[in-house]
Amino acid sequence: MIKDISVKQLKIGMYIEDMAASWLNHPFLRTKRLIKSEEEIKKIKHYGILSVKINTGKGIDTDQPDDVQDLSQAAAPDPTGSEPEVAKPISSGPNETPPSAPAASTDTVPLRDEMTRMENVYQDTLNKARIFLNQAKNGEPIDLEEVSANVDALMNSVFRNRYASSTLIKLKTFDEYTYTHSVNVCVLSLTLGRHLDFSPSLLKTLGIGAIFHDLGKTAVPQEILNKPGPLTEEEFEEMKKHSLFGAKILKNTVHISREIIECALYHHEKYNGLGYPKGLKADQIPFLAQVISLADVYDALTSKRVYRGKVSPHETLKIMYGNRGDHFNPALVAKMVKCLGVYPIGSLVTLETGEIGLVADINPDDLIHPQVLLLFDQHARRRSRPEMLDLSIQPHGSEEGAHRIVEVEAPEKRGINPADYLLK
Ligand SMILES: [Fe+2]
Numbered sequence: 001m002i003k004d005i006s007v008k009q010l011k012i013g014m015y016i017e018d019m020a021a022s023w024l025n026h027p028f029l030r031t032k033r034l035i036k037s038e039e040e041i042k043k044i045k046h047y048g049i050l051s052v053k054i055n056t057g058k059g060i061d062t063d064q065p066d067d068v069q070d071l072s073q074a075a076a077p078d079p080t081g082s083e084p085e086v087a088k089p090i091s092s093g094p095n096e097t098p099p100s101a102p103a104a105s106t107d108t109v110p111l112r113d114e115m116t117r118m119e120n121v122y123q124d125t126l127n128k129a130r131i132f133l134n135q136a137k138n139g140e141p142i143d144l145e146e147v148s149a150n151v152d153a154l155m156n157s158v159f160r161n162r163y164a165s166s167t168l169i170k171l172k173t174f175d176e177y178t179y180t181h182s183v184n185v186c187v188l189s190l191t192l193g194r195h196l197d198f199s200p201s202l203l204k205t206l207g208i209g210a211i212f213h214d215l216g217k218t219a220v221p222q223e224i225l226n227k228p229g230p231l232t233e234e235e236f237e238e239m240k241k242h243s244l245f246g247a248k249i250l251k252n253t254v255h256i257s258r259e260i261i262e263c264a265l266y267h268h269e270k271y272n273g274l275g276y277p278k279g280l281k282a283d284q285i286p287f288l289a290q291v292i293s294l295a296d297v298y299d300a301l302t303s304k305r306v307y308r309g310k311v312s313p314h315e316t317l318k319i320m321y322g323n324r325g326d327h328f329n330p331a332l333v334a335k336m337v338k339c340l341g342v343y344p345i346g347s348l349v350t351l352e353t354g355e356i357g358l359v360a361d362i363n364p365d366d367l368i369h370p371q372v373l374l375l376f377d378q379h380a381r382r383r384s385r386p387e388m389l390d391l392s393i394q395p396h397g398s399e400e401g402a403h404r405i406v407e408v409e410a411p412e413k414r415g416i417n418p419a420d421y422l423l424k
Contacts, residue, residue: 209263
């Protein structure tokens with residue numbers, strides 16, 4: 001039975017199904033948990049959570065004495081040990097992961113170095129995107145070899161540093177949306193794919209599927225694509241056809257696999273079955289298309305369009321998290337937040353002390369305490385010399401969470417261009 005209780009009633013052995021708190025207010029990306037120690041209860045109270053939902057089928061009830069149930073039997077342990085498991089496509093063949101494939105958990109190049117290195121690769125991939133989109137538009141065969149080499153280069157970058165390419169694409173504006181969107185969705189999908197421990201060959205398929213996901217837009221009239229306002233019902237029906245158009249173009253391209261065609265065809269399906277073109281639901285939607293759908297929406301919202309301004313990466317993740325289970329696979333959204341950080345690099349944050357700074361790097365094991373480049377002091381005065389502060393290192397003798405972020409705002413509001421600080 002699911003029961004609402006006050007945190008004051010929390011005991012060791014209870015199984016929490018949900019916490020009545022925003023995901024931003026506490027550090028537990030996985031709210032479902034068996035309480036195993038007083039320390040955990042203290043932590044939940046510390047983050048200001050007032051009530052929780054407990055599952056009495058998986059843990060003890062409020063009226064059960066603490067020692068009634070052996071903890072080892074109180075609940076089936078979560079098989080992942082972290083967030084809900086994400087079903088991954090079966091793909092690993094004996095030759096798929098070369099011995100030299102880098103471990104997913106390590107970065108070999110520092111963030112800034114990789115962003116500098118990545119700039120040329122990104123620019124070159126944009127040039128290729130312009131070429132293949134024009135080839136598709138003119139009904140010419142797409143030069144797959146060229147695209148494939150660029151996806152390899154983007155993949156290598158994601159393995160050298162997990163945050164560099166996804167940060168770079170949001171710090172700088174390189175070209176018009178049509179081209180940047182294809183490449184950005186590719187970069188973001190590869191970043192998420194690395195986080196999901198995809199094998200190199202599956203990542204490659206994902207990358208090519210992502211770069212071609214909107215290929216069908218080349219067959220949609222320009223006035224609909226670039227309309228500076230909401231589409232009429234008829235126009236939207238026309239726009240929706242791009243997933244079918246894309247699949248058709250790819251079917252006629254040699255060496256394109258079924259998985260890649262499915263990325264174009266199904267990237268607008270929604271987890272609740274209310275997407276298009278087929279209204280597929282949950283696991284019916286091919287897994288790679290689910291990953292691309294997340295990257296697609298993230299890039300679209302964080303990009304400036306003719307009809308609206310851009311939404312900050314932090315706000316975008318919040319919106320997407322709010323749509324988990326409706327638009328997106330909930331386990332995948334949780335993975336995406338873990339992958340990009342609760343406060344993505346480039347976010348302007350205010351600390352409890354009143355100091356303001358830019359998130360300059362992420363601590364993968366402590367997402368709510370990133371590294372911040374302090375630009376303003378506690379009186380909101382511009383610092384003459386920015387200073388780096390690692391929020392995960394708490395001041396000596398302070399309570400956990402002393403270096404706490406209390407607000408996120410748009411850097412432009414304070415005349416800050418994050419690229420000026422993070423790319424130099
Ligand atoms: Fe699309």
